[in-house]
Amino acid sequence: MAEKVLMKGNEALAEAAICAGCRHFFGYPITPQTELAAYMAKVMPKIGGTYLQAESEIAAINMVLGASAAGVRAMTSSSSPGISLKSEGISYMAGSDLPGLIINVQRGGPGLGGIQPSQSDYWQATKATGHGDFQILVFAPSTIQEMIDLVFTAFDLGDKYRMPAMILLDGMLGQMMEPVVLPEKGKISLTEKPWAADGHGFKRQHNIINSLYLDPALLERTNIQRFERYAAIKETEQRCEEYCTEDADLVVVAFGASSRICRNAIVAARAQGIKAGILRPITLWPFPTDAILQLAQTAKAFLAVEMSMGQMVEDVKLAVNGAKPVRFYGRTGGIIPSPSEVLEQIKTIAGGM
Numbered sequence: 555m556a557e558k559v560l561m562k563g564n565e566a567l568a569e570a571a572i573c574a575g576c577r578h579f580f581g582y583p584i585t586p587q588t589e590l591a592a593y594m595a596k597v598m599p600k601i602g603g604t605y606l607q608a609e610s611e612i613a614a615i616n617m618v619l620g621a622s623a624a625g626v627r628a629m630t631s632s633s634s635p636g637i638s639l640k641s642e643g644i645s646y647m648a649g650s651d652l653p654g655l656i657i658n659v660q661r662g663g664p665g666l667g668g669i670q671p672s673q674s675d676y677w678q679a680t681k682a683t684g685h686g687d688f689q690i691l692v693f694a695p696s697t698i699q700e701m702i703d704l705v706f707t708a709f710d711l712g713d714k715y716r717m718p719a720m721i722l723l724d725g726m727l728g729q730m731m732e733p734v735v736l737p738e739k740g741k742i743s744l745t746e747k748p749w750a751a752d753g754h755g756f757k758r759q760h761n762i763i764n765s766l767y768l769d770p771a772l773l774e775r776t777n778i779q780r781f782e783r784y785a786a787i788k789e790t791e792q793r794c795e796e797y798c799t800e801d802a803d804l805v806v807v808a809f810g811a812s813s814r815i816c817r818n819a820i821v822a823a824r825a826q827g828i829k830a831g832i833l834r835p836i837t838l839w840p841f842p843t844d845a846i847l848q849l850a851q852t853a854k855a856f857l858a859v860e861m862s863m864g865q866m867v868e869d870v871k872l873a874v875n876g877a878k879p880v881r882f883y884g885r886t887g888g889i890i891p892s893p894s895e896v897l898e899q900i901k902t903i904a905g906g907m
Contacts (some may be wrong), residue, residue: 556735556736557735558733558734558735559733559734559735559736560731560732560733560734561698561731561732561733561734561736562589562698562728562729562730562731563659563698563701563723563727563728563729563730563731563732564586564587564588564589564590564593564631564659564728564729565589565590565593566698566701566702566734566736567590567631567657567701567702567705567721567728568590568593568594568597569593569597569702569736570701570702570703570705570706570736570737571627571629571655571705571709572597572598572601572603572739573706573736573737573738573739573742574627574705574706574709574737574742575627575709575742575744576603576627576628576629576655576709577598577601577602577603577604577626577627578603578604578618578621578626578627578628578629579591579594579598579603579604579605579606579628579629579630579631580604580606580608580613580614580615580617580618580621580628580629580630581594581606581607581608581614581630581631581632582607582608582609582610582611582613582614582632582636583607584611584632584633584635584636585633585661585669585725586633586659586661586669586671586725586728586729587631587632587633587657587658587659587728589728589729590631590657590659590728591605591607591631595607604621610639611632611636611637611639611640612639612640612642612643614630614632614640615630615639615640615642615643615644615647615656616643616646617630618630618643618647618654618656619643619646619647619650619652619654621654622647622652622653622654623650623652623750623751623763624750624751624752625747625750625751625752627653627655627709627713627744628654628655629654629655629656629657630654630655630656630657631656631657631658631659632656632657632658632659633658633659633660633661633725634658634660634661634662634663634667634672634674634675634678635661635663635665635666635667637656637658637675637678637683638678640656641678641682641683641684641685642684642685643684644656644683644684644690644718645683645684645685645686645688645765646684646765647718648683648684648686648688648689648690648717648718648765649686649688649765650763650764650765651716651717651749651780652716652717652718652763653709653712653713653715653716653717653718653719654712654718654719655705655708655709655712655718655719655720655721656690656718656719656720656721657720657721657723658675658679658720658721658722658723659723659724659725659727659728660672660673660674660675660722660723660724660725661724661725661888662674662886662887662888663675667887667888668887668888669725669888670725670887670888670889671724671725671726671727671811671861671888671890672724672725672861672862672886672887672888673724673809673810673811673812673860673861673862673865673866674861674862674863674865674886675722676722676838676860676862676865676866677865679692679720679722679838679839680692680838680839680841680869683718683720687777687780687781688717688780689717689784689839690717690718690719690720690839691708691711691712691715691717691718691719691720691787691791691837691839692719692720692722692837692838692839693707693708693719693720693721693722693836693837693838694721694722694723694809694810694835694836694837694838695721695723695727695810695836696727696809696810696811696813696814696834697727697732697814698727698730698731698732698734699732699734699735700836701721701723701727702734702736702737704721704836705721706737706742708720708721710745711791713744713745713747714745715783715787716749717783722810722838723810723811724810724811724861725888726811726890727810727811748761749761749763751763787840788840788843791837791840792837792840792841792842792843792844792845793835793836793837793842794833794834794835794836794837794842794845795833795834795836796831796832796833796834796845796849797817797820797831797832797834798820798824798830798831798832799831799832799833799849799853800831801829801831801852802829802830802831802849802852802853803828803829803830803853803854803855803904803907804823804828804829804830804831804853804854804855804856804857804900804903804904804907805830805831805832805833805846805849805853805855805856805857806819806820806830806831806832806833806856806857806858806859806896806900807832807833807834807835807846807856807857807858807859807866807870808832808834808858808859808860809834809835809836809838809860809866811861811890812859812860812861812891813832813834815859815890815891815892815893815896816832816859816893816896817832818893819893819894819896819897819900820832820900822893822897823897823900823901823904826901828900828901828904830900830904831853833845833846833849835866838866841869841873842873843869843872843873846870846873846874847873847874847875847877850873850874850875850877850878851877853878854878854907855878855879855880855881855903855907856870856874856878856879856880856881857880857881857882857883857899857900857903858870858880858881858882858883859882859883859884859891859896859899860882860884861884861885861886861889861890861891862884862886863884863886864882864884867880867882881899881903883895883896883899
């Protein structure tokens, strides 16, 4: 049995990326993700990798674009305001059909907001990571072990579908420590990238990486083809975890740190005879619409719990499609909801069903 080690979330993300074959990190410090960059600064030079603290977030994401275009695994990390600055480069990556891993350890907003945990970047991650018609893969871990596992998944699916991937967590998960099992280094098989601009050696045509299409008809065809790929991803890559949903009258939907709190509230509700369960989205894009729609056939109501003023709840409503009522409970400004708060919401809704 593999030995467990105690690791902070941010540092576990960095170590997982290294284990997944990433040797190129470009970033810029911002609380509460700075430990991730600091870990990369310490380790990358020792293993022949690249750590570069860019002059800005804008520069960092475009360095990821350039490294990815050359066919290597590259990543960046930041927190909410920094991700906003990276949005242009993320759009360029999507428009160039380039993979790359982006970590967002969310903090309260808008603006500079605060450095406490938040989940208020959901819309940014899933609806508007940058300008233009595009999507990125978005994963929401709830434990540090799952963070590690999803780093591999994000890199692999990003390579498979040639698109950026984001791991969306919050300051609570980034700063907390848990025992984890780290994967063995050197046990991965990286995807071949025949499209990469990594030198042709006079053996093939030049590969050109570009997001500029001056012919409107060509740009339209390219966008349509890209969205056909997105449709296939929606069919095959929706991921979620369910707990006590088999007979649930009330289904709580929560992701990341909020889901840990809600799970405790579900246990307490069950102890009081309330048939409550939880569905935890693991992929925020593609959103697990199919699983929620299936639960809407038997559940009487849904409750979305978030550390925001209410963002994911809109996707829950779309998935339920009016079949059952959808309620919302959230805390914002960096305040984490307590299990007792969520339990009170469950009891109130259950009393009205």
